[in-house]
Amino acid sequence: EPEVTQTPSHQVTQMGQEVILRCVPISNHLYFYWYRQILGQKVEFLVSFYNNEISEKSEIFDDQFSVERPDGSNFTLKIRSTKLEDSAMYFCASRTAGNYGYTFGSGTRLTVV
Amino acid sequence: GQQLNQSPQSMFIQEGEDVSMNCTSSSIFNTWLWYKQDPGEGPVLLIALYKAGELTSNGRLTAQFGITRKDSFLNISASIPSDVGIYFCAGPSGAGSYQLTFGKGTKLSVIP
Numbered sequence: 001e002p003e004v005t006q007t008p009s010h011q012v013t014q015m016g017q018e019v020i021l022r023c024v025p026i027s028n029h030l031y032f033y034w035y036r037q038i039l040g041q042k043v044e045f046l047v048s049f050y051n052n053e054i055s056e057k058s059e060i061f062d063d064q065f066s067v068e069r070p071d072g073s074n075f076t077l078k079i080r081s082t083k084l085e086d087s088a089m090y091f092c093a094s095r096t097a098g099n100y101g102y103t104f105g106s107g108t109r110l111t112v113v
Numbered sequence: 114g115q116q117l118n119q120s121p122q123s124m125f126i127q128e129g130e131d132v133s134m135n136c137t138s139s140s141i142f143n144t145w146l147w148y149k150q151d152p153g154e155g156p157v158l159l160i161a162l163y164k165a166g167e168l169t170s171n172g173r174l175t176a177q178f179g180i181t182r183k184d185s186f187l188n189i190s191a192s193i194p195s196d197v198g199i200y201f202c203a204g205p206s207g208a209g210s211y212q213l214t215f216g217k218g219t220k221l222s223v224i225p
Contacts, residue, residue, distance in 0.1 A: 004155075031211065043156060043201065043215040056212050091155045100144050100211060104155030 002026040004105035006092050012111045013082055021077045021108045023092030032075045033093040033102060034067065036060070043091065049075065082112045115140050117202055117216035125222045132189040134219040136202030145185040146203040146213070147176050156201055156215075160187070192223050 005024040013019050025032050034046040048055040049067055066078045075094075079086055089109050093102040119136045126132055136145070144163055148156035160171050162178035162185060169176055175188045189196055199218040206212040 033212075035213075042217045043203075043213075045206065045212045045214070048212060056210065058212075093155075095211070100146060100205065100213070101158040101161050102213070104148075104157070106153070106155050109153075 002103070004092055004094055004103050006090075006105035006108050008108060009106065010109045010111070012113060015084055015112050016081050019079050019082055019110065021079075021090050021092075021110070023075045023077070023105055024073050025075055025092065025094035026103055027073070029094035029096055029103070031055075031095045031097070032067075032069070033095075034077045035091045035093060035104075036088040037091065037107075038088045046077070046090075079110075082110075084112050086110060087112045115142075115204070115206055115214050117204065117214055119200075119202055119216035119219050121219060122217070123220040123222070125224060126192055128192060128194060128223050128225050130192055132192055132196070132221060133186060134188075134200060134221075135184060135186045136216050137184045138204070139183070141182040142185075142204035143182070143208075144205055145176070145178050147174075147185070147187050148201045148203060148215075150199045150201060150218070152198070159200075189221075192221075194223050194225055197221060197223050 007022045032049040037043045047057045047061045064080045089107040091107045092105045095102045147159045150156045160176040165182050167178040173190045177186045199220050201218045202216045203213045206214045
């Protein structure tokens with residue numbers, strides 16, 4: 001069964017450093033998402049991406065965040081200058097047109113120290 | 114913004130028992146989704162509901178889209194140890210939006 005692949009699975013970074021989280025969505029999906037889940041809390045929307053541009057973004061997705069689809073397969077989330085409160089699981093997801101049922105990746109656990 | 118309230122927050126059941134959990138909202142949803150999250154993994158879609166009153170099954174799981182469109186229920190019959198995990202309800206954050214709002218989850222523990 002097709003999967004959304006995320007790398008790395010764990011990342012520890014110093015506060016103030018830049019991180020890039022990587023995702024390979026399912027190949028025939030056109031809509032891409034980043035969500036995050038702070039430990040023990042609910043899953044929260046960050047950003048959606050379609051046709052090489054951001055479709056929607058939440059209040060969490062401030063100027064420190066950016067997304068990119070640098071080639072035909074990868075979809076990245078960059079946090080420019082990490083803060084302690086950015087520590088969370090970050091999930092990439094993708095879907096086909098007209099389908100609410102996303103496929104999520106296994107996540108990247110980001111720890112900012 | 115829209116909020117989804119799930120209950121119970123957690124539950125412990127004996128293997129073989131049936132389980133019921135629900136999700137409510139103060140606003141109307143046109144779609145309800147139920148996801149399961151295993152520890153250290155991403156949410157996996159279990160059931161999607163698109164019509165008020167709809168009752169949909171996926172193996173031992175059955176979910177219903179409430180008539181008021183403000184609630185949904187998930188039932189698991191004859192629970193087994195691998196049912197352990199966190200069950201989230203989710204729905205679109207607004208009309209025409211594919212951005213999902215998630216509930217806080219129901220954590221299910223199954224005692225063998």
